[in-house]
Amino acid sequence: MFTANYSLKDLGYDNRLATTLGMNGNSFGGGIGSNPSRSSSNLNVSTGVAPTPSLGMNLNSSEPLQRSSTCDDTSHNFVEAPRGSTNFHASDARNSAPKKTRGFSRAIKTSTIMLTSGKRIEIHLDEDLGVPMGQVRNISSLLSHECGYQVRTHAPLLQAHWDDIDEDTKQKLIDGVTTNFDIDTKEPKWYKYICDNMRNRYNDYKHKLAKYYKSCESDEVARENPPIQLLRERDLSEWEWLCDHFMSEKYQKRSETNSINRSKKRWEHCGGSRPFSLYYHDHIEGGSQFPDIVTWGTTHMSKKKKNWVNDAAKDAHDEMIKKKNEYLENITDEGTSMDEIVVAPNVGTEIMEDVIGRGCGRTIRGAGKG
16 A cells, blocks of 8 residues: 655645545644645545544445435425535435436636646625626635635534624634635735624524524434534534524524515525626627616526516516606607617616615615625
């Protein structure tokens, strides 16, 4: 047996890429916020390496942990072997395969890009749009996926909310994105952007865990059948804490309120993780006189299915187009071509506000936060 000792940094990638390439890289051993490319890993060239114990394994047995059928095993719509581990329950893949729904990103593409280029991904924060820009395509989405990976892998779950996490831990999580991105996280603008992004990813993660918990028949069943794929290699004490949290009266009341608020939502967008401001910028570059309305249509109609997210979204867009045409008719003299028409600033925004209103006194409903 030949064993070679390499630093993952020497090889130019972190553990998530090692898993993709079929190598037996260790999991992040440095704890919260550790830089995986600076940790040492023994890569065994042979295939006889014993897998690292994880939540997918019964520590007293070599057999995978079996789930109870009384939990909805596919409710989280997410199947993934933990990075740095070969432990994976094949039945989970079979059970979840028919769902064909979108799970959490593993942010592997960022590591692949860094390995190919031999350096971290260059990125800057656009002052006007307030979003990340760079030479790499969809770089804003890549950064968002990286934030999600850092949160799901390292963020402590023993707090009810992101704001309850101490600042030192937050800083370490935020610094984690510098593994693949050339970012100075000490700059206030970058710190705020990444912190806000991670807050959203943390909420998404907690929501998935809560959804799994609620899919179980009882609290006891949930505790006996932790969501292996979602928790990855975390300590089971975190799941126990979450179960206590989900059972608390305070959480139950808040959950009921949130459920009522979500039921009032008229539609969901399908713009993905790309900021709305980038769609808006693209439409301005394309010469649109009503980039707000075009952006709203782009992010509420599925490109693949060629359908609106629902009838309410279609009706709202039809009303926007109707008001846009009425505006153009009022400012256009007979015989004037469309190329000669000058549209006043913010007309599209005013039309949208008139049709769908504003949420929380600031953003237009369904138009994103940036």
